[in-house]
Amino acid sequence: MKENNTVKIEAPLLSEVEDNVDFEVRSLDTMCVNESHQQHPWWYNFKYMVVGIVFGIVFVKAEIISWFRIQEMFRLQSFHMYGVIGTAVVVGAISVWLIKRFNIKTIYGEKIEFHPKKFSKGQIYGGLLFGLGWGLTGACPGPLFAQIGTGILVIGVVVLSAIAGTWTYGYFREKLPH
Amino acid sequence: MTEFLKQPWPWYVAGTIIGLIVPALLILGNKHFGISANLRHTCAACFPAGINFFKYDWKKEIWNFFFVAGIFAGAFFAAQLLANPAPVQVHPELVKELEQYGIKDRSNMMPAELFSLKSLFSVRGLIMLIGGGFLVGFGSRYAGGCTSGHSIMGLSNMQWPSLVATIMFMAGGFLMVNLILPHILRL
Secondary structure, X not given: OHHHHHHHHHHHHHHHHHHOHHHHHHHHHOOOOXXXXXXXXXXXXXXXXXXXXXHHHHHHHOOOOOHHHHHHHHOOOOOHHHHHHHHHHHHHHHHHHHHHHOOOEOOOOOEOOOOOOOOOOXXXXXXXXXXXXXXXXXXXXXXXXXXXXXOOOOHHHHXXXXXXXXXHHHHHHHHOOO | OHHHHHOOOOHHHHHHHHHHHHHHHHHHHOOOOOOOHHHHHHHHHHOOOXXXXXXXXXXXXXXXXXXXXXXXXXXXXXXXXXXXXXXXXXXXXXXXXXXXXXXXXXXXXXXXXXXXXXXXXXXXXXXXXXXXXXXXHHHHHHHOOOHHHHHHHHHHOOOHHHHHHHHHHHHHHHHHHHHHHHHHHXX
């Protein structure tokens, strides 16, 4: 009797987890957990490319991709990068607040969702390792792609190495402290 | 107009536009600003190797590849049509310091002495390009995001774990640039 009960309770839970595995995996470690329930043809994605183009131009024109600017930032020789990141956070925060306050919808009328970020030790250890890499290459992942775009093709090697780093993390993930 | 655009853009212009990317992606399709995730999607698409971390439907995240392709195209466009002809302005103390290490090229935003094919085959270049790239990829995934996902998107949404990550990003950068990098540049 008792055994039967436990089986009955566990069975639906297990299947729920299995159904949800994709979301679970993504919500733990990826920024983009939001999933549009709209089914669009693939070329609808070009609108994100337009946003990317604007971003790429700003990266180059504000010299955010410059190794010199990053060196100056970490030597406290220039306010430039602090100004860029600080302004971006303020503008982003006001935008997020407005979206929540006025319940602004997407252009397709969907509710905009936010997901809280869970704390893990990864933010400490991983953050530190990322910072070391940032200081070395003078680039975080976004600027890497912009640097290749400006014609510095050797940065392709850095991107490949970053992909290898991501893969290595995935491989050792279960053994690392979180 | 183009003369005006060709000058380096001030921080408040750049910061405002980058900040507006957050609502733009949300309103266009409920997408959260974050770039390093595409490195993971690349692993999931090309070399999943049976690792749980890469077993998910990466095709749902294809927008991120379009976004990154846009960054590449935008940078190409800016470099071709809006390039600043003057050498990069660098803080005089940094110029002096870098000259000790033989880094004198300021014609581009990336000094050619470090970021070139020739450099890749030196110990210094190998550590900076391969080692640096590896740390960026490993660290950003371990932290669950990079400067865009944590420092901009996460902080905009008032997430304290993102603040922890941002503080550690900065700590790592300060540590590297001031204490470790001088030894690497001397190689």
